[in-house]
Structures are given as C-alpha cells and as structure tokens.
Amino acid sequence: xxxxxxxxxxxxxxxxxxxxxxxxxxxxxxxxxxxxxxxxxxxxxxxxxxxxxxxxxxxxxxxxxxxxxxxxxxxxxxxxxxxxxxxxxxxxxxxxxxxxxxxxxxxxxxxxxxxxxxxxxxxxxxxxxxxxxxxxxxxxxxxxxxxxxxxxxxxxxxxxxxxxxxxxxxxxxxxxxxxxxxxxxxxxxxxxxxxxxxxxxxxxxxxxxxxxxxxxxxxxxxxxxxxxxxxxxxxxxxxxxxxxxxxxxxxxxxxxxxxxxxxxxxxxxxxxxxxxxxxxxxxxxxxxxxxxxxxxxxxxxxxxxxxxxxxxxxxxxxxxxxxxxxxxxxxxxxxxxxxxxxxxxxxxxxxxxxxxxxxxxxxxxxxxxxxxxxxxxxxxxxxxxxxxxxxxxxxxxxxxxxxxxxxxxxxxxxxxxxxxxxxxxxxxxxxxxxxxxxxxx
Numbered sequence: 001x002x003x004x005x006x007x008x009x010x011x012x013x014x015x016x017x018x019x020x021x022x023x024x025x026x027x028x029x030x031x032x033x034x035x036x037x038x039x040x041x042x043x044x045x046x047x048x049x050x051x052x053x054x055x056x057x058x059x060x061x062x063x064x065x066x067x068x069x070x071x072x073x074x075x076x077x078x079x080x081x082x083x084x085x086x087x088x089x090x091x092x093x094x095x096x097x098x099x100x101x102x103x104x105x106x107x108x109x110x111x112x113x114x115x116x117x118x119x120x121x122x123x124x125x126x127x128x129x130x131x132x133x134x135x136x137x138x139x140x141x142x143x144x145x146x147x148x149x150x151x152x153x154x155x156x157x158x159x160x161x162x163x164x165x166x167x168x169x170x171x172x173x174x175x176x177x178x179x180x181x182x183x184x185x186x187x188x189x190x191x192x193x194x195x196x197x198x199x200x201x202x203x204x205x206x207x208x209x210x211x212x213x214x215x216x217x218x219x220x221x222x223x224x225x226x227x228x229x230x231x232x233x234x235x236x237x238x239x240x241x242x243x244x245x246x247x248x249x250x251x252x253x254x255x256x257x258x259x260x261x262x263x264x265x266x267x268x269x270x271x272x273x274x275x276x277x278x279x280x281x282x283x284x285x286x287x288x289x290x291x292x293x294x295x296x297x298x299x300x301x302x303x304x305x306x307x308x309x310x311x312x313x314x315x316x317x318x319x320x321x322x323x324x325x326x327x328x329x330x331x332x333x334x335x336x337x338x339x340x341x342x343x344x345x346x347x348x349x350x351x352x353x354x355x356x357x358x359x360x361x362x363x364x365x366x367x368x369x370x371x372x373x374x375x376x377x378x379x380x381x382x383x384x385x386x387x388x389x390x391x392x393x394x395x396x397x398x399x400x401x402x403x404x405x406x407x408x409x410x411x412x413x414x415x416x417x418x419x420x421x422x423x424x425x426x427x428x429x430x431x432x433x434x435x436x437x438x439x440x441x
Contacts, residue, residue, distance in 0.1 A: 015040075015223050022405050023378065027391075028223035032231050035211025035238040039391045040223035043384075049219025050119045050384035051128055051226075053135050054392040056214075057207035058112040059185030060328035061244040066206050070245075073203060074194040075180070076152070076187020079109040081200050083148055085116070087139055094134035103127040111181050112327030114207075115392065119384065124221050125229060132215075132233045138204040140197040153189045163269045163434045167336065170259045170432035171271040177255040178247035181328040209239035214395045216388035246329040250275060254430035262437040271336030272346055274428040276324075278331045281398030283407075285326075289397075290407055292324040292333070292423075295416035297369045298361050299352060299424075300335055306352045315339050315348075326397070333423060342433045350426045357421045366413040374408055 015030045028040040059078045064071055085107070086094045098105040098118050105118040116135050120127050159165050169184060176182045186192075206212075217226050252275065279288040300306050300322040310316040320337035339345050380386050394401040 015227060017223075018400075020402050020405070023381070023402065025381065025402065027400065027402060030223075030227045032210065032227065032234075033238065034231075034234060034236055035209070035241075036230060036234060037214045037395055038217075038223075038227045038230055039214060039395065040217045040221070040226050041387065041391070042221070042223060043219050046219055047121050048119055048384070049121075049124045049217065049221055050117065050388055051124075051131060052115050052117040052216045052385075052388040052392060053131055054113055054115040054214055054216065054396075055207050056112075056212050056241075056396045057114050057203075058110050058327060059183075059187075060111040060180040060246065061207070061242075062180050063245040063247075064206065064242040065245065066242045067240065071202060071206070073199055074187060075183045075191040076156075076185070077195055077199060077203055078114055078207075079186045080148065080152060080192055080195050081203055082107050082109045082114050082116075083152065084140055084144065084200060085135055085138070085204075087144060088134055089137065089139040094130060097130050097134075098127055101127055101130070105131075109185055110327060111185055111325075113392065113396070115389070117385065117388065124219070125225065128217075128221075128226065128229055129233060132230060135208065136210075136234050138201055138208075140200045142197055145195065145197050145200065149192055149195070152186065152192055156184075156186055156189055156192070159184070159186060161263075163263050163265050166261055166263060167269050167271045167432050167434045168334075170261060170434075171273050171334065171336075171430060172332075174256045174259050174430035174432055175254045175273060175275045175332060176250055176330070179250060179328055179330055180246060181330060181332075205239075206242045209241070210234050211238050212241045214392050216391040216395075218384040218387045244329070250330065252276070253427060256430065258431040258433070260433045260435060263434050265434055265436050267338050267436065268340060268342055269336070269434040270339055270342035270345065270431065271334055272342070272349070272429055272431045273332050273334040274423055274430070275330055275332045276423045278326055278329070283399055283403075285397050286394070286399035286401070286403060287407060287411070289324065289326065290404055291411055291415055291419050292331075294370060294373050294408070294411055295419040296322045296324065296333065296335070297373055298366055298413075298416055299356065299420055300349070301369060301372075303365075303368070304352075306348060310339075310345060310348055315341055315344055326393075342431060346429060346431050349424070349429070353420055353424045353426070356417050360417045361413040361420075363413055366416065370408060370411070374405065377404055377408075 015028045019026045031037045062073045103118040103120040107116045279285045322335035390401040
C-alpha cells in the first residue's frame, strides 16, 4: 500500500517530527510520561494559533469499567461535566479569563469526544496554561451542580423543540436497539437530576486522565515549548484508561424501518441512514472512513445523478448532506435535509444502490470525485479548528489523518462500490421524518 513520503527524527525534548512531502506539512508528536500525546502542526507566517485539549469521552460513554469497578452514570453526564469545568476553585471562570486575555474559547461534547479549545493571536502560552489548568482541575459543589441542573434543564427543553434534534434522535432510535448513542448527549431533565458532584468527580478522574486525552495545536508556537508546558502543568501520574461498555452487539438490520413525528416546521425534514461495524483502530479504520466518505460523494454528492435528479424534481434542496459518523463503538451513514417527499428520496436511493450493485461506479466520475475529495481535504488544512479536531479524532482512532492524502490514491471504484452494496442495501436503511403538524396523518 502506498504511504506518504516522510522522515522521522527525534527532537531535542523527545518530539518526533514527520514531514509529509505530498502536502508540505510537518507534524510534531510527543507522548509524555503521563500518557498525554501532544500533536503540533506549526504554520509559519500565520499570526493566529489554535489549541484543542480533547478527552476520549462523550455522551454515549455512560457505563464503563475502571480497574475492577463497573460504573453506571446517567445520560448527559459528559455534557454536564464540560459545562462545569470552567468553574475554578478560586471562584474565577476560565471562559472569562481566556476572553480577557484576547483568546476566543469554546467547548463541546459529542457522543464520543469532549473538547476544550481556543484561538488567539497573542499570549498563546498564557492561554494554553489557563486551558490546561482548568481542564485538569475539577471543582464541583452540591450547590453549583444544583444550579447547573436548572440551566441545562432549560437547554434540554429548548433542544427538544428543535426539528434537527428530533429527526436525528428519531433515526438513532430506529437504527439502534441497545447502544447508548440512541439517547441525546445532553440527557433528559430526569437523567441530569441524578447527577451529583461525586458523579462528576468520578467521571473526571476516569476520563480526564492525561492518558485518555490529547493536546492538538495548529499555528506558530514552538512544538517543544507546547510539550514542556503540558508536562509542567498536568498530573505526572499515568493512569489506566477506562473501558466503555456500549451494550450487546447490534444487528445490521435497523430496530425499526422508520418513524414520523409532527412538529412546527414549514416543510418535512428527514434523515435516512444505516449502521455499520467500524474497522479495527489504525489504518483499517482510517481506510474505512475514507472509503465511506468517497463512496457517499460518488453516490449522493452534488454532482451525482441521485442529487442532481432529485434537485431538478424539487425533492432535494441545497441543505442536503451525507456523511458517516463514528462514535460509541459503532458507525452510521447519515443523509438528510428538507424534502416534500422523503419516501421518494429513499426509493431513489434504493434504485441507485441497485444500479451500483449491478454495474459498479463510473470510473470517470469516480476519478473526479476522488480529486474533489483530495482538494477538499487540502483546503481543510486552512481551518485550524477542523485540523485539530481531525488530529484528535485520528489519535483516538489510532491513525494520522494526514495519511489520507496518500491513502486516497490507493482507493478504487470497486472498493467504494462494494462499500455501497454492503452497507446501503434497502433492508439496512431506516428513515426518520419530521412533518409539519398539519400534514401528519
């Protein structure tokens, strides 16, 4: 298999550099004695820098084993913990500190990851110290937890009124019988009521250990300096990594073929999807992700017969998208948008999948799609936030996302056609629809 051209050397403080000749980028990597992996991609000439401190912990990781202890937590804990981490023991708020120092900070929680990040044009080291300090210093009280339960409870009620949220959760509950990805990352009002300060301390101790995290930086700072700051501030002990339990294995067939819900929307919203089993961590997983993305670009991308035909018929709009999501020990192909007749979209997809099964993918169209995918990934290097996210996701998946540029050239039309045939057979598809309230029934 072809690989990108690179060279390795040991830096003065244990940093390893890898040069990717095909894209002209150098990635610096170091794993500290506490297990934290630091990934840095300097960008000479840029005055802005971006840092992301990410934990391999998300909303679906509710049941886990640490040592000999099995721990069950309520839905919404990972998101709740993310909110509370900005409270510091001295009474200050880390978000305010970073903003006052000229940084633009934020944080988010998905089903499989929690990330804290900032961008800045100055005082990078000062802001990095603040980021690492507050994320590694938990401080919770019963009173602050009770206050946050009220705040997040309001967020939950607002989210439940969102058609996008409803159509997504509807699809997940059609696809999965047991996996906790069925449930919302933010939980329910009832589930977060069971969260205590002890729950948060337990989850922080388990999942926010440096050995379960990564620090990713893009921009101008010195990579050795970044690793030195992390080694200075973070706990020195290397702790065991928790083992999440996502429930019994899922059937490839959806639990239910479809669901429909009426809400206050002007036009029907839909998501259709299928679940698949992730490949093993490392290059197999990376290749599967790349094959899936390229296969969907060929099958449902903006220049595909599927999209252009349905768009011309007024059955798809430019909000349509298709992707593969990986989290919680599973993966799901998800496509959706607005359509007056979601059932016809599903039927057209089934017909196009059958065509691919019989005749394969057009080689010329596949070649154009692969070039477009390469160009899209190349442009993605200009977004420091996307770059750091992909570095973190790749690290937790056991691969380097910058290898995509060499792997893409090794992926064939036949491989993508086989992916489509295996994972998008009609019996594998579930459809979730949100209809205008006056249209249901």
